Amino acid sequence: MIDLDIDMRQYDCPFIDTTDDVDIAFSAVQWQLDTDAEKLETRLIARADSRETLDDGLRVLREHPNMTDCYIISKRDGVAQIGTKIEQTNAMRSIQRNGGYITGPFQIENGRERWHVGFDADEDEDCALAELEQHNDYRVKDRDQFGPSTLFDLLENSESAMQMLEGCRSLTETERKTFEAASQRGYYETPRGTTLDQLADHFNVSKTAVSMNLRRTERKVLQAALGALERMDERESL
Template structure:
């Protein structure tokens, strides 16, 4: 299996056009392509820069000529879960007609869309990319190729990967930024390339505050990693 991570700009996509005009982003939760009707049904999370941006974005989305249906499932402040039906775009049709398939959720913001697309062989990949170039703007950001054994291992251990990801997502914005900066500046190298005092100066906080943020980050990530390891061990025993 060939898996592509594609940064895409479609010129006939309601979601992309909406994020061009309004500070709103969309993340897919569920999708279903009806090839006979040439329509795509989706459940998405819409997040506006503000409550007003969310309202403006949903109004803009509903008025798009390629939008067949758009309704709110739930809403809280600047975030909403929505259901939509849109006309099949050129990119969707191209991927489907060349035996490609969607392998993961997509996210749309700032007039661009992140797609995860799979192919069974190089010929299907080459045909699709050549045709996509005629009516869309895209960049292949990453390409992976998996043999059956590797793919089976990924699928078998997807729960462990999700657990680790949840541990990372549990970090607050401050914890994540502190942890990333410390790692990038060599705090975890031996010998260390930066100190708590230097990190404190960078964030304009006390050394105690930096230390606490790092400890919270490390604890959350470690707990996620340990849970994932337990699940991996359980899978191995099975």
């Protein structure tokens, strides 16, 4: 299986056009393509900085000429779960016509969309990308090719991967930025490329604050990793 991570701007997509006009973002939760009716039905999470901006974005989305149906499932503050049905876009048609399929959720923000698309053959991939280039602006950000054993391993250990992901998501913004800076500047290398004092100067905080942020981050990531390893051991024992 060939898996592509594509950064795309479609010129006939209601979601992309809406994020051009309003500071709102969409993340797909579920989707179903009706190839006979040439419509895409989706469940998405819409997110904005305020309820007013969210309402404005949903209004613009509903009024788009390619939007067939748009309804709210739930809403709280600047976040809403919505259901939509849109006309099949040119990019969807190109992917589907050349044997492609969606392999993961898509995200739309700031007038661009992130797609995860799979193909079974190089020829199908080449034809689909050639068609996409005619009517869309896109960049392939990443390309992976998996054999059956790798795919099986990914599916078997999806719970472990989710646990690691949740551990990373539990980090606060300060913890994440401190951890990233420490790693990028060589704090975890031997010999160390930076010190706690230098990191403290970089963030304009005390040495104690940097140390505490790193310890909290390390504890969260380590707990997530250990939990993931335990799940892997349990599955292997079965």
